[in-house]
Amino acid sequence: MPKQFDINEHMRAILIDWLIEVQYKFQLMDETLYLTVNLIDRFLSLYPIVRKKLQLVGVTAMLLACKYEEVSVPIVEDLILISDRAYNRKEVLDMERLMVNTLQFNMSVPTPYVFMRRFLKAAQSDKKLVLFAFFIMELCLVEYEMLNFPPSLLAASAIYTAQCTLSRFKFWSKSCEYYTGYTEELLLECSKRMVAFHQSAGSGKLTGVYRKYSMPKFGYAAKAEPASFLLNATL
Incomplete structure (x- = not known):
């Protein structure tokens, strides 16, 4: 700032x-x-x-x-x-x-949410994946460092992280790559930060997102085991 x-x-x-x-x-x-x-x-x-x-x-x-x-x-x-x-x-x-x-009355901007809705369709996501991807994305909203990434990359990385977390292995389909425009290699750096945020989400003083996504309404998404294996992943 x-x-x-x-x-x-x-x-x-x-x-x-x-x-x-x-x-x-x-x-x-x-x-x-x-x-x-x-x-x-x-x-x-x-x-x-x-x-x-x-x-x-x-x-x-x-x-x-x-x-x-x-x-x-x-x-x-x-x-x-x-x-x-x-x-x-x-x-x-x-x-x-x-x-x-x-802001010169400029209110119409491409936020990560816009890309999330589009990319989640490409990923043929179910409700569990949608909830977890949005949990990860909201964790990123709090972190100033994530402003270094374009909104589209944040959205794609959140979905990639969600897929890896829920499947317990690295997964990024050709369809996802085509519709997002990002290869798995381009997502990995951002995804590793997201995993780290997930690991620490329930500790510290800023736990609003964790508490929100620990409720039944959000499928207890925050309770999922972090994809720690991604932290040491290479391509």
Whole structure:
């Protein structure tokens, strides 16, 4: 975050982990979560923010994403309440104006979610694979380092990691390679990081994604045994 002097990657991680819980609490669509994170990262890359305003950026980004993706949008007061009344209505609306102007009203962006839906069809995935792939992908949302990878590569790597985890061996079909445009070799570096995130997902302070995907609704996806064999894999 070269533009930022008062916030760091760990603060961003805390914010995203919290927003994942907010998304689940409000029962918002997955598209909304991914767009929220995208808006936050693009805004922070352009505009310096003091740490006491970081949560305001987060709730405002979610408000904007809801307006773009949702049929029923949470009211501003709901977001103020969920942030423990740290901000008032005027502050949220002022930040909304600042964010859309800074981003030049560019709300239509290719997030990893867009590629995930397409690639999962190519993988002929069942519900178990879908849930686990999204678990891995949401772990990546929290990690700032994963912004180094293109959204399409993140999506393909999440599906590759999910297939390897559930089958317990390396697997990437010719069909997946064709429709994603990525060979297994191109996915391996990103996939290894995903496995490492899975290994540590239930420990530490940021466990929002792990707790979410440990519930029956999400098929206990987080409880799967990590594909540790990929960490030493070579091609």
